Amino acid sequence: xxxxxxxxxxxxxxxxxxxxxxxxxxxxxxxxxxxxxxxxxxxxxxxxxxxxxxxxxxxxxxxxxxxxxxxxxxxxxxxxxxxxxxxxxxxxxxxxxxxxxxxxxxxxxxxxxxxxxxxxxxxxxxxxxxxxxxxxxxxxxxxxxxxxxxxxxxxxxxxxxxxxxxxxxxxxxxxxxxxxxxxxxxxxxxxxxxxxxxxxxxxxxxxxxxxxxxxxxxxxxxxxxxxxxxxxxxxxxxxxxxxxxxxxxxxxxxxxxxxxxxxxxxxxxxxxxxxxxxxxxxxxxxxxxxxxxxxxxxxxxxxxxxxxxxxxxxxxxxxxxxxxxxxxxxxxxxxxxxxxxxxxxxxxxxxxxxxxxxxxxxxxxxxxxxxxxxxxxxxxxxxxxxxxxxxxxxxxxxxxxxxxxxxxxxxxxxxxxxxxxxxxxxxxxxxxxxxxxxxxxxxxxxxxxxxxxxxxxxxxxxxxxxxxxxxxxxxxxxxxxxxxxxxxxxxxxxxxxxxxxxxxxxxxxxxxxxxxxxxxxxxxxxxxxxxxxxxxxxxxxxxxxxxxxxxxxxxxxxxxxxxxxxxxxxxxxxxxxxxxxxxxxxxxxxxxxxxxxxxxxxxxxxxxxxxxxxxxxxxxxxxxxxxxxxxxxxxxxxxxxxxxxxxxxxxxxxxxxxxxxxxxxxxxxxxx
Amino acid sequence: xxxxxxxxxxxxxxxxxxxxxxxxxxxxxxxxxxxxxxxxxxxxxxxxxxxxxxxxxxxxxxxxxxxxxxxxxxxxxxxxxxxxxxxxxxxxxxxxxxxxxxxxxxxxxxxxxxxxxxxxxxxxxxxxxxxxxxxxxxxxxxxxxxxxxxxxxxxxxxxxxxxxxxxxxxxxxxxxxxxxxxxxxxxxxxxxxxxxxxxxxxxxxxxxxxxxxxxxxxxxxxxxxxxxxxxxxxxxxxxxxxxxxxxxxxxxxxxxxxxxxxxxxxxxxxxxxxxxxxxxxxxxxxxxxx
Numbered sequence: 001x002x003x004x005x006x007x008x009x010x011x012x013x014x015x016x017x018x019x020x021x022x023x024x025x026x027x028x029x030x031x032x033x034x035x036x037x038x039x040x041x042x043x044x045x046x047x048x049x050x051x052x053x054x055x056x057x058x059x060x061x062x063x064x065x066x067x068x069x070x071x072x073x074x075x076x077x078x079x080x081x082x083x084x085x086x087x088x089x090x091x092x093x094x095x096x097x098x099x100x101x102x103x104x105x106x107x108x109x110x111x112x113x114x115x116x117x118x119x120x121x122x123x124x125x126x127x128x129x130x131x132x133x134x135x136x137x138x139x140x141x142x143x144x145x146x147x148x149x150x151x152x153x154x155x156x157x158x159x160x161x162x163x164x165x166x167x168x169x170x171x172x173x174x175x176x177x178x179x180x181x182x183x184x185x186x187x188x189x190x191x192x193x194x195x196x197x198x199x200x201x202x203x204x205x206x207x208x209x210x211x212x213x214x215x216x217x218x219x220x221x222x223x224x225x226x227x228x229x230x231x232x233x234x235x236x237x238x239x240x241x242x243x244x245x246x247x248x249x250x251x252x253x254x255x256x257x258x259x260x261x262x263x264x265x266x267x268x269x270x271x272x273x274x275x276x277x278x279x280x281x282x283x284x285x286x287x288x289x290x291x292x293x294x295x296x297x298x299x300x301x302x303x304x305x306x307x308x309x310x311x312x313x314x315x316x317x318x319x320x321x322x323x324x325x326x327x328x329x330x331x332x333x334x335x336x337x338x339x340x341x342x343x344x345x346x347x348x349x350x351x352x353x354x355x356x357x358x359x360x361x362x363x364x365x366x367x368x369x370x371x372x373x374x375x376x377x378x379x380x381x382x383x384x385x386x387x388x389x390x391x392x393x394x395x396x397x398x399x400x401x402x403x404x405x406x407x408x409x410x411x412x413x414x415x416x417x418x419x420x421x422x423x424x425x426x427x428x429x430x431x432x433x434x435x436x437x438x439x440x441x442x443x444x445x446x447x448x449x450x451x452x453x454x455x456x457x458x459x460x461x462x463x464x465x466x467x468x469x470x471x472x473x474x475x476x477x478x479x480x481x482x483x484x485x486x487x488x489x490x491x492x493x494x495x496x497x498x499x500x501x502x503x504x505x506x507x508x509x510x511x512x513x514x515x516x517x518x519x520x521x522x523x524x525x526x527x528x529x530x531x532x533x534x535x536x537x538x539x540x541x542x543x544x545x546x547x548x549x550x551x552x553x554x555x556x557x558x559x560x561x562x563x564x565x566x567x568x569x570x571x572x573x574x575x576x577x578x579x580x581x582x583x584x585x586x587x588x589x590x591x592x593x594x595x596x597x598x599x600x601x602x603x604x605x606x607x608x609x610x611x612x613x614x615x616x617x618x619x620x621x622x623x624x625x626x627x628x629x630x631x632x633x634x635x636x637x638x639x640x641x642x643x644x645x646x647x648x649x650x651x652x653x654x655x656x657x658x659x660x661x662x663x664x665x666x667x668x669x670x671x672x
Numbered sequence: 673x674x675x676x677x678x679x680x681x682x683x684x685x686x687x688x689x690x691x692x693x694x695x696x697x698x699x700x701x702x703x704x705x706x707x708x709x710x711x712x713x714x715x716x717x718x719x720x721x722x723x724x725x726x727x728x729x730x731x732x733x734x735x736x737x738x739x740x741x742x743x744x745x746x747x748x749x750x751x752x753x754x755x756x757x758x759x760x761x762x763x764x765x766x767x768x769x770x771x772x773x774x775x776x777x778x779x780x781x782x783x784x785x786x787x788x789x790x791x792x793x794x795x796x797x798x799x800x801x802x803x804x805x806x807x808x809x810x811x812x813x814x815x816x817x818x819x820x821x822x823x824x825x826x827x828x829x830x831x832x833x834x835x836x837x838x839x840x841x842x843x844x845x846x847x848x849x850x851x852x853x854x855x856x857x858x859x860x861x862x863x864x865x866x867x868x869x870x871x872x873x874x875x876x877x878x879x880x881x882x883x884x885x886x887x888x889x890x891x892x893x894x895x896x897x898x899x900x901x902x903x904x905x906x907x908x909x910x911x912x913x914x915x916x917x918x919x920x921x922x923x924x925x926x927x928x929x930x931x932x933x934x935x936x937x938x939x940x941x942x943x944x945x946x947x948x949x950x951x952x953x954x955x956x957x958x959x960x961x962x
Binding site: 312313314316317339340341342343344346367368370371372373374375404406409499500503531561562565593624627656 | 685686689690706709710713721731732735736738746749750753755795827830831834836837838839840843858859860
């Protein structure tokens with residue numbers, strides 16, 4: 001084994017043990033309050049990332065005293081321990097605005113590296129006070145610090161900063177690097193500069209990457225020629241920026257100018273390959289813009305490339321919009337290329353064909369429906385439903401009997417879609433099949449969805465079929481007929497030996513507002529199957545008899561989650577008195593989803609009850625409950641004392657909930 | 673089946689997180705927030721199938737539903753990239769034939785069948801590529817092989833077992849191999865039964881320890897571009913499983929962008945002419961890995 005390379009020797013068990021001991025010590029220190037701060041500051045420079053991280057978390061939770069802020073800021077100057085420097089920066093960023101004064105004091109230091117780190121942290125904090133501190137240092141003696149200030153302002157500045165940066169761009173004597181940072185910062189701040197301020201720099205290639213976004217935002221058609229030039233002949237990154245900027249430019253122009261700029265772009269069809277090449281970018285923004293610009297060339301042959309490139313990322317909709325803008329002429333090239341692309345692209349191709357195609361493509365779609373991958377074939381079948389006519393019926397009937405469940409479902413849905421346009425023909429065909437003894441669940445589902453009165457008896461008859469799938473399909477079809485379906489047949493089906501048939505029967509019975517249906521549903525709440533009970537309780541949400549309410553109260557406290565959720569849902573609907581006590585108990589359920597549902601009950605409580613209940617929920621152990629409670633407080637415009645919200649905000653680890661709490665704080669402050 | 677409307681429904685951040693975590697619990701595949709759009713887009717078509725108007729109901733279906741396993745199958749097929757093709761990363765398959773096989777052959781008892789496992793085989797192109805290449809590999813002469821592929825998606829396994837492929841699966845296949853092993857059938861190509869019968873497929877969730885316990889020791893594991901989807905804890909468990917399932921001296925082949933750096937020290941990194949693979953050291957005891 002001499003030629004074996006062990007890539008990473010295992011760390012000594014002793015090292016790992018020592019790391020763990022220090023980590024546990026920091027966790028212990030984090031529980032000791034302000035007295036532990038000196039030791040935590042030492043731990044900030046530990047060799048182990050885990051220990052530093054734990055120390056940073058603990059320090060961020062300490063009150064931001066002047067001495068702590070000064071100590072943290074001082075650690076930004078320690079160049080020989082980058083781990084400590086990063087950890088201190090992380091704590092200061094977490095503390096935010098309160099740390100600005102201490103950081104700003106650091107800008108007076110003679111240490112250039114230190115000033116640069118301070119500037120970066122101020123940029124990260126990004127509050128008004130931080131921006132003001134940065135603006136004060138914009139004339140820093142050191143080139144690198146000045147550039148860092150401009151870059152930080154690009155992340156944090158506002159309108160006032162834009163004006164200041166513009167003014168600096170106009171003055172002479174600014175070196176090239178500074179100018180790059182100025183243009184870049186202005187671009188990131190979303191500045192819209194007039195052509196006159198940008199045109200002096202278009203000949204300077206090193207400025208291109210920073211300048212192009214500003215040209216795109218300029219709203220001036222003269223910028224188009226520069227963007228086209230870079231798009232065609234620039235380096236890869238410049239071309240990527242140019243295409244995004246060109247897309248932004250055409251969005252900002254009026255109709256006539258946009259048409260002129262587009263004409264300028266497509267005047268040379270040879271530019272299309274350059275744009276298509278950008279579809280290979282890893283940046284979704286570039287891909288989306290390239291898809292849009294490629295479509296401007298009105299070449300249907302580009303459609304498969306556009307959709308293939310857009311199929312994987314977040315750009316599917318952008319790709320689809322671009323291709324749809326080319327119109328029906330893309331259908332043939334898309335279908336010609338479909339076998340050569342992967343499954344996601346194939347699905348996207350078919351979505352485009354569904355919107356742009358016509359009945360002429362149905363034979364090709366039916367060929368694709370016989371293909372090997374289920375999802376693309378399912379989509380092909382669905383598109384047959386959208387585009388096909390009566391000539392597709394037999395093929396779909398064949399597919400609805402195929403071995404694959406998803407294809408069978410898709411074929412039934414397609415038959416129903418065609419039935420929407422040719423009701424009598426599709427329904428009659430299905431009726432003949434059922435009457436001839438071919439009683440398949442799909443036929444019954446489709447007949448129910450088509451909903452002809454004359455087929456009702458046929459569907460009712462299927463409730464007694466020997467195949468439970470058919471019985472279930474018939475009962476679910478009953479939902480389409482509503483109260484025209486015999487209630488007693490559904491009630492009888494609550495005794496079916498198959499739980500899923502009984503579940504469907506309970507769901508269908510919910511449509512009947514009769515006392516007999518309520519009695520049947522009440523009886524079904526004793527079913528041994530949880531899902532049947534849940535459906536019955538859901539159905540009882542329309543019945544306010546004391547028995548029903550009693551069953552719902554009991555169900556809301558069930559240990560079975562589906563039962564508890566259904567019962568709470570129905571209680572919200574019925575709104576009987578005394579919901580607060582049910583909510584208080586249900587919110588303690590072991591399953592977060594049940595506890596979350598219990599928060600919904602607050603919608604029916606009085607303002608004072610809801611306020612007490614929801615405010616309590618802000619400290620719940622499940623994040624879904626805290627999140628729902630914060631949203632419910634916002635929805636009901638209940639004001640929570642600011643001190644309580646501040647307390648929750650300090651403890652809340654979830655960003656999503658912190659945002660809701662901050663909105664609540666605004667409501668609270670507005671009220672005060 | 674319910675026939676609902678096909679309106680586009682958006683997924684809230686909370687719904688994304690709940691569904692994402694449930695998927696991760698089920699199969700170890702983890703999606704960061706940046707995948708929300710993709711998850712929303714690919715699961716949206718499932719809502720009308722159940723008559724749902726929002727993703728919360730869908731979440732409850734996959735959390736509590738009677739047929740939740742079946743729906744997870746559907747989800748996994750939709751949210752993972754099943755993109756694969758014959759002879760993908762051919763340099764690695766060549767290394768398997770020319771360098772790994774002779775080593776495995778040398779270490780094995782004479783007369784024993786060599787076992788090759790394609791873990792996360794998707795629609796079967798990888799194990800079939802191995803079967804086709806073994807026909808020509810000189811190191812394979814006189815040896816008997818068991819090749820098997822597994823995937824968590826029953827749908828992709830159906831395609832794998834059928835052995836019928838579209839043009840997209842042949843982007844790295846020579847005309848000669850295509851002609852030797854496939855028969856054109858309309859828009860598709862059917863794999864010769866001779867090759868198809870050499871590969872067995874099975875449904876297996878790679879994070880399901882009890883199902884994996886049934887798997888006998890193997891000589892070579894191919895798990896290429898699968899672990900990248902897993903959360904760190906599931907990845908760790910999977911690596912430990914691979915270590916347990918490999919015979920001492922057996923090889924683990926990962927995708928070109930994957931490695932065990934910071935994941936495990938239980939394997940040796942084994943340099944080949946054009947590739948790096950991992951080997952379970954000779955003399956390693958079966959059982960839990962260090």
